[in-house]
């Protein structure tokens with residue numbers, strides 16, 4: 001792959017999108033097309049780092065095609081097995097070259113159309129982090145059943161009550177980070193599962209970092225299944241209590 005323009009040498013912002021995938025063969029081409037369109041329209045430098053965990057559905061074959069079609073913007077950084085969402089971000093960051101890192105899901109729950117607003121917000125306030133929020137302003141959740149909605153809302157209320165971070169969507173993972181900030185946050189939290197989003201936001205607030213919010217509509221995936229299970233929910237509760245103890 002031809003090297004992407006380095007943000008350090010050009011002095012211009014380079015936005016790296018880290019996209020963890022597990023069985024996203026059907027979603028990946030469209031999300032990549034949308035990302036390309038969004039960044040091109042905005043005249044922004046960008047790259048996409050796909051972290052696929054050996055998906056049995058052939059996601060990596062699709063990803064390899066996209067690497068060629070969108071060269072030099074797309075890289076595939078696979079792992080051999082399903083090692084989890086949090087470590088996928090850490091893995092992706094090792095290869096990302098941008099000075100800004102965007103983390104999002106590959107299943108259209110996080111629509112690329114919100115990226116320009118997140119970038120604009122970051123620039124306005126020079127925020128360390130800008131997080132997409134489903135629970136403020138025009139934000140919302142569409143397509144989830146009541147149980148899943150209550151789980152998400154409950155998880156946010158629980159963490160907000162115990163930890164008081166003042167961030168409206170702690171479990172959401174559609175975020176823009178300054179690169180150096182994300183590197184430091186990864187070093188200072190052990191949480192690596194779905195708990196990680198909450199732990200990163202709470203730790204950031206405890207360190208005095210600034211977090212801007214952009215309302216997003218989160219739409220449930222059309223293709224494939226969620227990988228969030230009961231075990232993750234227990235881990236989340238443990239994560240909140242651990243942070244309560246340590247921050």
Ligand SMILES: Nc1nc2c(ncn2[C@@H]2O[C@H](COP(=O)(O)OP(=O)(O)O[C@H]3O[C@H](CO)[C@@H](O)[C@H](O)[C@@H]3O)[C@@H](O)[C@H]2O)c(=O)[nH]1
Pocket residue numbers: 019020021022023024051052053082083084085088104105106107109152171172173174194197221225226227228
């Ligand atoms: N590489 C890798 N990717 C993974 C893994 N598990 C999930 N993914 C990818 O991570 C993204 C999110 O996974 P989903 O399974 O679609 O998650 P969800 O149930 O929709 O959960 C969403 O909402 C949660 C709570 O609001 C969020 O915490 C979570 O990050 C995500 O946005 C998708 O792109 C999926 O392919 C994994 O073990 N490895």
Ligand SMILES: [Mg+2]
Pocket residue numbers: 105107109221226
């Ligand atoms: Mg999803």
